[in-house]
Amino acid sequence: MLRGVRFLRSSEDRCYWIFFPRFWSFATLSPQKSASPDYSARHIPTNLEQHPRNFGIFQYKDKHQKEVFEFTSTYNVIATPKQVVNYISVATGGLKGAIGYYSYGINSKDNVICYDITLKGFKGEQVLAYEYRLAFPNPMDDGPVRNSVGCLKGPFKTGVLVVGVDTADGFHIKQIEENAEAFFTDMHSSLAVPGTVRGQLSR
Secondary structure (H helix, E strand, O other): OOOOOOOOOOOHHHHHOEEOOOOOOOOOOOOOOOOOOOHHHHHHHOOOOOOOOOOOOHEEOOOOOOOOOOOOOEEEEEEEEHHOOOOOOOEOOOOOOOEEEEEEEEOOOOOOEEEEEEEEOOOOOOOOOOOOOOOOOOEEOOOOOEEEEEEOOOOOOOOOHHHHHHHOOOOOHHHHOOOOOHHEEEEEEOOOEEEOOOOOOOO
C-alpha cells in the first residue's frame, strides 16, 4: 500500500497486482518519525526465503535498528482463489492452488506506495483486466514462487485507458487511507482471467 521510486515502465513490463475501488470505509497507523526516507531500490531489503513465512518486509530495520521506510499506514493481505469475483461480483473460483501474500506500506504525505508481493502456484500468462488504480512491475522468476518488491511515487499511470484517460489519473495514495475497504488487490492469468487470487484491504 505505498509508492515512492518510479518503477512503472511500458504496459508489457507491468505486473497486474492492483487496487480497485469497491465500496467505501478505512483506518490508519501513526506515522513513523524519520528525516528524509529514501524509497530507492538500493534500500529495499529482499530475502525470498522469508517472504512466504515472515509477512511484512517493511518491518526490516537498518544496522542502527531504525525503520528503513517511513509509512503512514501498512497493510498485509492474503489473497486466495475463493475471494475472486468478476466485474459483476459473481464468484469465479480463481486459480486452484494459487495464493498471494501482499505487503503494502504507504506514505500519504509523499504519495508513495511500497510493495512486497509473493505469489505461489501461478500458472498461465499474465493478463490485464478491469480498470486498475495501480499496477506494479512483473514478479521475478517463472518458478512456483514469484516475487515483486519496490516502491512507486505519484502521479501514477497504469497504461490502461478509458475514453482516452489513464485509469490512474488523479489517484492519490491518501484515498486508500481514507477508505481502505473500498480497495482490493489481485492478479490475473490467461487461465483465470477474472482473477487468479484476490484479497480485500481492510482496517
